[in-house]
Amino acid sequence: MSEPVSAATREAYPAGLLQLVEDGVDVVAIDADLSVSTMGYQFGEKHPNRWQTVGVAEQNMVGIAAGFAAAGKTAFIASFASFLPGRCFDQVRTSVAQPRGGLNVKLVASHGGVTVGEDGMSAQAIEDLALMTALIPFDVIVPADYEEAKQAVVAAGKTAKPAYVRTGRPKVPGLYTPEYGFEIGKASMLRAGSDVTLIACGVLVSVALKAAELLANESIGARVLNMATIKPIDREAVIAAARETGAIVTAEEHQTHGGLGTAVARVLVETTPAPIEFVGVDRYGTSGKWDQLLDYFELTPARLAQAAKDAIARKR
């Protein structure tokens, strides 16, 4: 078995696209003048006939992708999560989500969350999951490491429906090897435990694993679920977590409104009410190094561990 690769999740984007072409998918990919950051240019170097850059014009990019998809292509578009969907939400809704039940367009938005770092609040997307989960046909995926991001791009590329994949800027620890079989809508349990469940996505998955270590030092058994797919959420995994551990913490690099926490809470109240604590980012950001910002926003193992204890204390 190979070792998990530690890299930024955005670096997996071109790798996923290349895999799709190899697998015979009729892919096109478009960038909007951020391809050296989304890494889309690497795909363009290999397949110049399948890659376009449209300049700084996200709205146009979405429409072009819709036109490609309507002509039978599997169209990927990439930018920063603050602009895609932030700059072009109406185009995504009208030109992609609504036609024919959803055109075959995949948004791969890099630089999600606050770990963009130094660029500051305007570049730090903490609304994108709320926007994208509000579009009916979209799958919404936040991979936790390089391998999962690659497999998520491939999985999204093999469906005929629209999808949103959020990747990140910083290098994050590897969690999975190529043998991992990512499936849209399936959570991955990274650690067993019976006292509480930490449900996280993206960068926060590694933070949750560290929090589970802290809790273990206090003899608290924390289950860790990587809930990479926010929509459709893995209801069975959430229900099992509530039944078997009785307390839930969600953690995401996003507002606590409209993202992972909201999706998990809905499953709980519909099926298995249990105490839940939400960890997220409920204020606009500032500049700093990405790991400093995780501290600044208290997206830390200590905060998650405290949230776990708070949730446990509320068990009946």
Add this chain to the structure above:
Amino acid sequence: MSTALTATVSVDELKDIAKRVRGHIVRMVYAAQSGHPGGSLSAVELGVSLFWNHLRCDTANPAWPARDRFLLSKGHATPFYYSVLAERGFFSTELLAGFRQLGTPLQGHPSMNAAPGIEMSGGSLGQGLSFAIGHALAGRMDSLDFRCFVLMGDGELNEGQCWEAAMAVPHFGLGDRVIAMVDRNGIQNDGFADSIMKTHPADMFRGFGWKVIECDGHDMAAVDQALSEAERPDDRPRCIVAQTVKGKGVSFMENNPGFHGKAPTAEQLQQALAEIEAGL
């Protein structure tokens, strides 16, 4: 081969078709008691000339991959659009009676593939030219020589996305695949375009590297000729700017901002139908 490309229809015949289309438009908006008659009536000659004499399509095989695409970017002009599609034979004119009503495929704004010939969803302005670019690039990849004809309104040109796309068409060398048409009726939702937001469509498209063909949008022969000129290869993409009259053909709707999005009364309908028949 039944792939009935374009017909060659005389100007007189086109005028007769245009009359029927105008009749459908006012009846549909009357029956629905809502909809957009003004910007539908202004586009009639453009649409009729295009669909009968220029657009390569096959009503028996509307998904024919090599067909030319007509993309209604000014999506509120559905009374015009659906009437043209029905008269051209994409679906029965009987469907028009259900326009905007529960259960109809003919929504207030177009829903892609809801009925034959509807190539794109619309309603939120400014999105058609971008869609055309993607479609045309796909056609080039797949060695299909279809063209995309995009109909836009002059009010719609307020939307920034139009200009992102206008800049991209020449950049991608899509001049022989994407043809723009502007229905320059001079009125938008809130009033006269010159008072809401002054635009200069011809100068603006020229500034973005397009060849602009100006014509009287209600002179059928002139429209027909403008479309022929637009089809001729050139190193620039072509944009037809058709000078039109909002509400054309119905005296009380003509140049009247009040009929951008309002239905006639029963009495007004009778007057409108009589005027259309008389060819005012």
